[in-house]
Amino acid sequence: MGDDLRIQAVCGFGCGSSLFLRIKIDKVLKENGLTARTFCGDVGTAASTPCDVIFCSEEIAERLESRATVPVVRIKNFRDEAEVKEKVLEFYSTLKD
Amino acid sequence: MREEVIPLSNFRVGVKAETWQEAVQAAGQVLLDCGSITQQYIDEMIQAVYDLGPYMVLMPGFALAHAEPSPAVLKDDMSLILLDKPVEFHSENDPVTIVLCVACVNRDSHREALIRVAAALMEDDIYDRLASAQTVEEAYTILHED
Numbered sequence: 001m002g003d004d005l006r007i008q009a010v011c012g013f014g015c016g017s018s019l020f021l022r023i024k025i026d027k028v029l030k031e032n033g034l035t036a037r038t039f040c041g042d043v044g045t046a047a048s049t050p051c052d053v054i055f056c057s058e059e060i061a062e063r064l065e066s067r068a069t070v071p072v073v074r075i076k077n078f079r080d081e082a083e084v085k086e087k088v089l090e091f092y093s094t095l096k097d
Numbered sequence: 098m099r100e101e102v103i104p105l106s107n108f109r110v111g112v113k114a115e116t117w118q119e120a121v122q123a124a125g126q127v128l129l130d131c132g133s134i135t136q137q138y139i140d141e142m143i144q145a146v147y148d149l150g151p152y153m154v155l156m157p158g159f160a161l162a163h164a165e166p167s168p169a170v171l172k173d174d175m176s177l178i179l180l181d182k183p184v185e186f187h188s189e190n191d192p193v194t195i196v197l198c199v200a201c202v203n204r205d206s207h208r209e210a211l212i213r214v215a216a217a218l219m220e221d222d223i224y225d226r227l228a229s230a231q232t233v234e235e236a237y238t239i240l241h242e243d
Contacts, residue, residue, distance in 0.1 A: 012149045015204040016163040020155055020215040043149065058189070059150035076189055079156035079219045 005036040005095075008051035010060055014042030020078050021055055028085045034092060053091055099243060102210045106131070107176040108233040117151070117186040117193070118143055121162045124178045124198035133174035134200045138164060142198070146186070154188035158228060159218065163199040170200045173207040175214065177240065179230060194228050214240065 007025060011018035018040040025038055041049050043060050047067035054064060054072045061074045071094075073087050107127055114120040125139035141164035146153060154160045176198045183192030197214065201207035217223050217240055230236040 012145055012152065013163070013165045013204075015166070015201060015208070016199055016211075017153060017155050017161050019208065019211055020161065020219060023212060023215050024219055057152040057155065059152035063149075077156045079159075079221065079224060 006051040006053075007036045007038045008041045008046060008049060008054045009038065010041045010043060010046040010054050010056040010064065012043055012060070014040050014045075017057065017078070018042075021057075021075060021084075024078055024081065024084045025055060025088060028081065028088045032085070032089065034088070055087070099241065100213075101241065102213050103175045103177055103237070103240065105233060105237045107174065108236045109176070109178040110230060110233055110236060111181045112178045113181050114184055117146065117160070117184050120160070120178075120180060120184050120193065120196050121146070121198075123180075124162050124176055124196040127176035127178065128174050128198060128200055131174070133170070133172045135169045135171070138167065138169035138200060141165070141167060141169060151186040151188035154186045154190040154193055156219070156224075157190045158183070158192070158194045159190070159224070160186060160193045160196045161199065162196050163201075166201050166203045166206075170202050173201050173210075175199050175207070175210065177214075177236065179228065179236060195224075 009018040009022040022038050043063055053070050058074050061072050065072050112123050114123050121142050128134045142162045145164050178196050180194050183194045185191045186193055227239045
């Protein structure tokens with residue numbers, strides 16, 4: 001956990017919308033006193049990139065879920081901090097089990 | 098955000114578009130006209146929506162039009178357009194009023210500028226005011242305020 005936890009934000013090319021999502025995840029982590037290593041990935045290589053969880057949009061999730069070996073968390077509205085917070089905290093709660 | 102991330106000349110308001118393809122073309126046209134991209138890049142952005150679905154509609158009312166860094170990008174640049182009437186991208190976050198077009202020569206080259214724009218656009222207050230801006234000067238000011 002902590003700094004060792006790797007959160008991959010994924011989009012089509014790994015340099016556009018995933019960056020938006022990463023910024024929001026970083027903000028939520030900071031506001032909740034959580035730490036993790038966040039980075040961006042593209043849909044083509046994300047499933048084989050080592051990480052502990054993937055965050056992405058609905059459309060990207062549909063392409064990734066069959067290939068990913070880590071949980072894939074779907075975010076509908078990147079601007080909705082409540083949605084991102086809820087889903088980030090929900091993922092963290094699964095780690096304590 | 099005091100430092101300029103999108104030049105005033107790359108903003109448009111009241112842009113007319115009937116379809117999402119026309120909206121992406123219009124946002125890309127700004128960068129085409131100033132020599133930052135070729136038409137090929139606009140075609141790639143449109144193709145990306147066909148290939149990957151409307152995931153670029155990241156949040157209600159907003160689409161991030163972009164494609165992979167390619168030779169069709171001549172220089173890093175961004176444009177931001179406000180549509181006269183919102184269009185449908187067939188996304189849960191429809192209809193779209195603001196289209197941000199991002200062109201980058203490689204994956205890292207435009208990161209800092211895009212981070213600044215992204216952080217501003219994801220603030221409800223800034224987004225709402227930007228969506229109702231009436232002039233390019235107003236849109237530019239809202240995006241660049243602290």
